[in-house]
Amino acid sequence: MAQAKSLTEIEIEQVLKYVSKTRYYKRNRALVLTSFLSGMRVGEIAALKIKDVRNDDGSIKSEIRLTSHQTKGHFGRTVFVNEKLRSELSNFLGDRKTTDSERPLFYTEKSKGFSANTLTQWFFWLYRKAGVSGASSHSGRRTFITNLANKGIGVRVLAKLAGHRSIAVTQVYIDVNSDMMRKAVELV
Structure with a gap:
């Protein structure tokens, strides 16, 4: 799914x-x-x-x-x-x-x-x-986590905010996008 x-x-x-x-x-x-x-x-x-x-x-x-x-x-x-x-x-x-x-x-x-x-x-x-198109009831939650990750919030904090007991679950929620990649390469 x-x-x-x-x-x-x-x-x-x-x-x-x-x-x-x-x-x-x-x-x-x-x-x-x-x-x-x-x-x-x-x-x-x-x-x-x-x-x-x-x-x-x-x-x-x-x-x-x-x-x-x-x-x-x-x-x-x-x-x-x-x-x-x-x-x-x-x-x-x-x-x-x-x-x-x-x-x-x-x-x-x-x-x-x-x-x-x-x-x-x-x-x-x-x-x-x-x-x-493609949005569901979970889109708000996924967008919340992705936006915070995009602003540099660590995965441990994200996991706590999402109520996840495992950071591996939280990592699946983070949608890597062009803006995130653009910011990442500027750090080099």
Whole structure:
């Protein structure tokens, strides 16, 4: 089975431009950017509850603590949330009137939480409709890891951020591209 496509900045902007015209714009934008800016698996995103990302005062947490029930390998981990994603999540949650922090963070049109499978399908159709071929629900995660590797972040740090127990698994995620090779030869 082929690996998920790692998206370029232009393709990410293409997806966000398409999302801006959708009915649930804020939710869809927050979903896409959560994938690209956190590196979480689609099942982890689907498992998020409001309490996982929002503090009692309404601010967005800088660290999301995933429990063993929310992760693929059943090992809890911490996801670090950068300022850009905190801003997007704050914008998205600003419209939510619920005080029930146990509700799913992301929900379907029927106000039910996404399952990992329905969110996988959602991403598949989103990329297809946005005109980005070869992308899947894993593309955000792979792009996250590749972009950080491209900026010189070491594989051990990448493995921790991805929740991998082996750096060999993380290395498979890194998409070597022309920009990376160009930068490498300039170091000689």
